[in-house]
Amino acid sequence: MMLSRPALSFPARLLRARMRAFADDTQGSVTVEAAIMLPLLVWAYCALYSFFDAYRQTSMSHKAAYVISDMISRETNPIDGPFMDGSFEMLNFLTRSGNERRLRVSVIRYDGDDDKMHIEWSETRGLVSAHGSGAADEMRQKLPIMVDEERLILVETWTDYTAPFRIVGLTDQIIETFVFTRSRFSPQICWESCI
Numbered sequence: 001m002m003l004s005r006p007a008l009s010f011p012a013r014l015l016r017a018r019m020r021a022f023a024d025d026t027q028g029s030v031t032v033e034a035a036i037m038l039p040l041l042v043w044a045y046c047a048l049y050s051f052f053d054a055y056r057q058t059s060m061s062h063k064a065a066y067v068i069s070d071m072i073s074r075e076t077n078p079i080d081g082p083f084m085d086g087s088f089e090m091l092n093f094l095t096r097s098g099n100e101r102r103l104r105v106s107v108i109r110y111d112g113d114d115d116k117m118h119i120e121w122s123e124t125r126g127l128v129s130a131h132g133s134g135a136a137d138e139m140r141q142k143l144p145i146m147v148d149e150e151r152l153i154l155v156e157t158w159t160d161y162t163a164p165f166r167i168v169g170l171t172d173q174i175i176e177t178f179v180f181t182r183s184r185f186s187p188q189i190c191w192e193s194c195i
Helices: 010-024 029-073 081-095
Strands: 101-111 116-125 151-161 173-181
Touching: 029 081, 029 101, 029 151, 029 173, 081 101, 081 116
Parallel strands: none
Antiparallel strands: 101 116, 101 151, 151 173
16 A cells, blocks of 8 residues: 655645755855855965965075075185175075074084084074073084084075965964085185184
């Protein structure tokens, strides 16, 4: 025996017909979809722009540090204050950032007799302090293995970075670089005069 559905009353049939017509109607769906998707598209665009900008600024900071390090490694004359000022101006020019930047250049010597690294000199530009005498051994894990009486030029930079949009999770941060190079043409790089 087959059960039949009870007949719907007129208001129920009318409601069902209207619901079916509403479901089949596609008029205005683009507007509804745009209203739903537009905020997501704007957020994705802002996120892509912010992440690209952060990677771009990080890359420019690292490249600037490598340029300064390479420039110092080719020097045969002692480094002095005007040379450091010019290096800092180059950092400002190459990073193209309106934010604050800092530069520290140090020469590190390895003494194989007592197995210690020594800071021969350390100079800064911007709001950062020079390395003290014991700082080289603290950085030993970051530095390469050196032979007795070898010298290394260490260039460190800090660039303040401000995210263009804060809606994507990026916050203001400091981009740090740590670049070391060996002297190319002279046995050592001196500060102001070689003794």
